[in-house]
Amino acid sequence: xxxxxxxxxxxxxxxxxxxxxxxxxxxxxxxxxxxxxxxxxxxxxxxxxxxxxxxxxxxxxxxxxxxxxxxxxxxxxxxxxxxxxxxxxxxxxxxxxxxxxxxxxxxxxxxxxxxxxxxxxxxxxxxxxxxxxxxxxxxxxxxxxxxxxxxxxxxxxxxxxxxxxxxxxxxxxxxxxxxxxxxxxxxxxxxxxxxxxxxxxxxxxxxxxxxxxxxxxxxxxxxxxxxxxxxxxxxxxxxxxxxxxxxxxxxxxxxxxxxxxxxxxxxxxxxxxxxxxxxxxxxxxxxxxxxxxxxxxxxxxxxxxxxxxxxxxxxxxxxxxxxxxxxxxxxxxxxxxxxxxxxxxxxxxxxxxxxxxxxxxxxxxxxxxxxxxxxxxxxxxxxxxxxxxxxxxxxxxxxxxxxxxxxxxxxxxxxxxxxxxxxxxxxxxxxxxxxxxxxxxxxxxxxxxxxxxxxxxxxxxxxxxxxxxxxxxxxxxxxxxxxxxxxxxxxxxxxxxxxxxxxxxxxxx
Numbered sequence: 159x160x161x162x163x164x165x166x167x168x169x170x171x172x173x174x175x176x177x178x179x180x181x182x183x184x185x186x187x188x189x190x191x192x193x194x195x196x197x198x199x200x201x202x203x204x205x206x207x208x209x210x211x212x213x214x215x216x217x218x219x220x221x222x223x224x225x226x227x228x229x230x231x232x233x234x235x236x237x238x239x240x241x242x243x244x245x246x247x248x249x250x251x252x253x254x255x256x257x258x259x260x261x262x263x264x265x266x267x268x269x270x271x272x273x274x275x276x277x278x279x280x281x282x283x284x285x286x287x288x289x290x291x292x293x294x295x296x297x298x299x300x301x302x303x304x305x306x307x308x309x310x311x312x313x314x315x316x317x318x319x320x321x322x323x324x325x326x327x328x329x330x331x332x333x334x335x336x337x338x339x340x341x342x343x344x345x346x347x348x349x350x351x352x353x354x355x356x357x358x359x360x361x362x363x364x365x366x367x368x369x370x371x372x373x374x375x376x377x378x379x380x381x382x383x384x385x386x387x388x389x390x391x392x393x394x395x396x397x398x399x400x401x402x403x404x405x406x407x408x409x410x411x412x413x414x415x416x417x418x419x420x421x422x423x424x425x426x427x428x429x430x431x432x433x434x435x436x437x438x439x440x441x442x443x444x445x446x447x448x449x450x451x452x453x454x455x456x457x458x459x460x461x462x463x464x465x466x467x468x469x470x471x472x473x474x475x476x477x478x479x480x481x482x483x484x485x486x487x488x489x490x491x492x493x494x495x496x497x498x499x500x501x502x503x504x505x506x507x508x509x510x511x512x513x514x515x516x517x518x519x520x521x522x523x524x525x526x527x528x529x530x531x532x533x534x535x536x537x538x539x540x541x542x543x544x545x546x547x548x549x550x551x552x553x554x555x556x557x558x559x560x561x562x563x564x565x566x567x568x569x570x571x572x573x574x575x576x577x578x579x580x581x582x583x584x585x586x587x588x589x590x591x592x593x594x595x596x597x598x599x600x601x602x603x604x605x606x607x608x609x610x611x612x613x614x615x616x617x618x619x620x621x622x623x624x625x626x627x628x629x630x631x632x633x634x635x636x637x638x639x640x641x642x643x644x645x646x647x648x649x650x651x652x653x654x655x656x657x658x659x660x661x662x663x664x665x666x667x
Contacts, residue, residue, distance in 0.1 A: 161287055161291060165519055167511075168517070168520075169523075171515070172516045172523065176217065177216070177217055177520070181220060181520065181524055181527045184220070184227075185524065185531045186535070187206060187228060188226060188228015188528075189229070189235075189535070191232065192232020192235070203222050203226055203229075203491060203494075204490045205372075205373045205554070205561055207222065207493075208365070208562075208564045216517070218494065218498065219495070219517050219520075220520040223474075223491070223520060226487055227279065228531070228532075230430075234275065234463060236248070237252045237255050237271075238251065238271060239264060247430040247462070248466070249431070250435050250461075251434070253451065253452050254453070257452070267456075267459055269398060269402040269403070270402055270459045272529055273403065273529070274416075274459065275466070275529075276529045277413055277417065277464055278463065278467035278471070279521070282421050283522055285475070286472065286521070290475055290479045290507070293476075293479035293480065294480075297504035301615075302608045303612040303622050303623055306623070307623060309601055309605035311635060311636040312597070312601070313598070314640040316331065316594045317639065318639030318640060318642035322591050323589075326591065328594075330590050331595065332598075334594060334595040335598045335602045336351070337598075338606075339351060339603070341358065342359055345610060360566075363566070364599060364600055365493060366562045366575050367596070368493065369562050370577065371595070371596065373579070374555065374576060374579025375578075375583045377554055377579075378582075379586050399533065406456075406460070409460045412460050415437070417464050419465050419469075420433045420434075420437065420464065420467065420468025420470075421469070423465070424471065424475070430466040431466075433466060433468070434461075434469075436465065437464065438458065440461070441461035442458070445457055473488045474488055474491070474521075476488075477491065483597065492600055500513065562575040
């Protein structure tokens with residue numbers, strides 16, 4: 159098996175004392191970010207990305223991906239102990255996790271959450287190991303029309319499968335395209351939307367935008383809401399861990415089903431949050447103990463945590479194999495790869511084998527390290543929530559400002575960061591999604607280049623997007639997803655109304 163030997167080569171690349179140390183640092187920082195409500199994995203990776211500029215690409219991506227794993231683990235701590243979801247995908251964990259903690263089973267609930275997260279991520283990494291090279295080989299046959307069709311499919315998937323208003327998603331994406339077009343045209347060399355300002359010639363840097371949109375925007379929102387923390391204290395005893403591990407195998411069907419849901423939702427742009435709710439809803443519907451869900455059932459913790467980690471991990475597959483991120487955090491990681499001069503996509507598997515397989519190997523080790531760290535440091539991270547937010551917020555703002563300044567050593571970038579922070583705050587207040595904006599900002603120029611190359615080849619004939627079954631199929635699917643909200647409404651109007659059973663069974667309203 160070529161994949162196994164390549165994976166072994168990847169382990170030999172990453173197994174250095176420095177990389178192992180970076181894994182621990184990344185996991186601890188990630189758990190800290192996951193514990194702080196609202197900060198999130200994408201925000202954390204964006205804020206800490208400048209710290210990795212001096213590292214080799216392999217070491218840098220190991221640290222950033224471990225921050226990501228840590229944030230995924232950390233979200234469960236606040237959900238279970240404080241009933242405050244550290245991450246959006248941890249909301250479903252509160253339904254049964256917090257009641258378990260109130261009944262004095264906080265240690266069992268946390269062990270269940272961490273172990274389920276580990277299982278979900280492990281299955282997703284195994285899928286990436288064997289599927290990513292096949293996808294990349296297939297994608298090597300792509301030309302400019304096929305690449306544009308895939309970009310189009312990604313953008314349209316956000317509209318068709320997004321959970322918010324499609325018009326808000328389109329508006330957010332349009333702003334991202336507008337920001338991506340600022341600067342020098344890569345084909346003609348002409349300046350676009352610079353308004354005579356030489357500082358805008360280089361365009362808006364992706365990193366400054368995400369630090370402002372995610373980091374500063376979230377801080378502004380948290381300051382307005384004035385977070386107060388109060389919850390249960392927890393200590394994980396080795397006996398509790400072993401007793402919980404003995405009980406978990408009986409939920410293997412729930413775990414496997416939730417993993418498959420998570421993997422599917424991660425590869426498509428569905429994301430971890432809908433995956434966790436979908437897995438919880440199905441577990442509640444199909445379990446013998448479904449009627450008791452919400453009262454502190456271990457199975458109610460297994461389902462959302464397994465699905466969320468599987469989705470968060472598998473979102474890296476389209477990023478690595480096609481250069482298309484499956485989640486906001488993957489979009490931030492994609493930007494990091496571009497900063498280091500690496501071009502994610504099928505050629506990455508040919509030109510940067512050591513890097514790709516080192517990253518995949520680090521996913522295995524990172525999750526093992528993550529499980530060890532979170533099981534041994536829960537009391538420490540839970541105590542962090544007792545520090546007043548008025549102390550934590552200025553520290554995060556200073557880190558954001560340093561990160562933005564170090565990109566080009568320019569004060570103007572800090573002002574841009576603050577401007578993007580206000581935009582991020584307004585987007586969250588008005589319930590506009592940020593992920594489509596970031597996606598368009600990262601991929602907008604690449605989609606434009608592919609489209610222009612396709613038009614040059616076809617001498618301006620857009621029917622090149624249907625010139626063969628592959629590109630035609632992808633384009634048709636993309637258009638179907640773009641108009642899916644309208645199609646779904648039209649079908650609902652024609653179809654006779656039925657009693658909505660799922661509304662009764664749904665975990666939250």
